[in-house]
Amino acid sequence: MRLAAAIVSLVFLAACDSGTEQRDAVASTRTVQRAYVPVPPGTVPRGASAHAAALAPPGPERTPALLVHGRERFNAFCSPCHGLDGRGDGPVVSRGLAPPPSYYEERLRALEPAQIVQVITHGKGRMFPYADRVPPEDRWAIAHYVKQLQAHGVGDASRQGSAAP
Ligand code: HEC
Incomplete structure (x- = not known):
């Protein structure tokens, strides 16, 4: 048993x-x-195609909040060389780096935001790419802020941020 x-x-x-x-x-x-x-609202889909889609023009809508974010990112990543107001006179330049061109040159004034996104993604000439440090959404924010700088000079994004669009 x-x-x-x-x-x-x-x-x-x-x-x-x-x-x-x-x-x-x-x-x-x-x-x-x-x-x-389904992807919950407010989240970003992952993967190569989502990445490519995030970089494709026209990019996110140009809102006051985007410009304020772009200024913050620009000041962190780009101003060391390009200067806070984009004149190509950032602190790194005074330490011996060949100065980048001023954003107020005619040729650079004519750049589309998508072209500035391209420069951030792939670099240009002596400028290294920033794709590993600046995600696509931030590249658009920075690109629109650069256009804002070219149109109005520094400080305008804060006024845009508090004013109704
Ligand atoms: C380490 C210094 C440095 C940093 C940081 C830097 N740049 Fe540049 N940038 C340069 C230099 C140098 C050039 C000129 C490149 C050349 O023509 O050889 C340049 C050129 C450019 C141009 C002009 C491209 C053209 O068509 O001639 C744009 C637009 C630009 N940078 C945007 C940015 C943005 C946006 C950022 C921040 C994400 C950034 N740069 C960060 C050094 C820098």
Whole structure:
């Protein structure tokens, strides 16, 4: 009888094992299904195509909030060389770096925001790319802020930020 009981419990144990495997299979199916859940609002889809889409013109809408964000990012990443007002006289330049051109040159005034995004993404001439430090959304914000600088000079983004568009 004891042997029979032992065999019965072994069979149950085996059943338990296969049950566990089935739960694993269910769990992995759930993981696959998660991809079909719609992307919640306010989040950014991941992957190469989403990345490319984020860089494609016309980019995000040019809002006062975007300009304020762009100024903040510009001051952090670009002003060391380009200067706070974009004249190409940032503090790095005074330490021996060849100065970048002023944003107020005719040729640079004519740049579209998308072209400035390109410069940030790929670099240009002596300027290194900033793709690894500046995400696509921030590149558009910076590009629009550069256009804002060219049109009105420094300080305008804060007025834009507090005024209704
Ligand atoms: C380390 C210094 C440095 C930093 C930081 C820097 N740049 Fe530049 N940038 C340069 C130099 C130098 C040039 C001139 C490149 C050339 O023509 O060889 C340049 C050129 C440019 C141009 C003109 C491109 C053209 O068509 O001639 C734009 C626009 C520009 N930078 C935007 C930016 C933005 C936006 C940022 C911040 C994300 C930035 N740069 C950060 C040094 C820098």
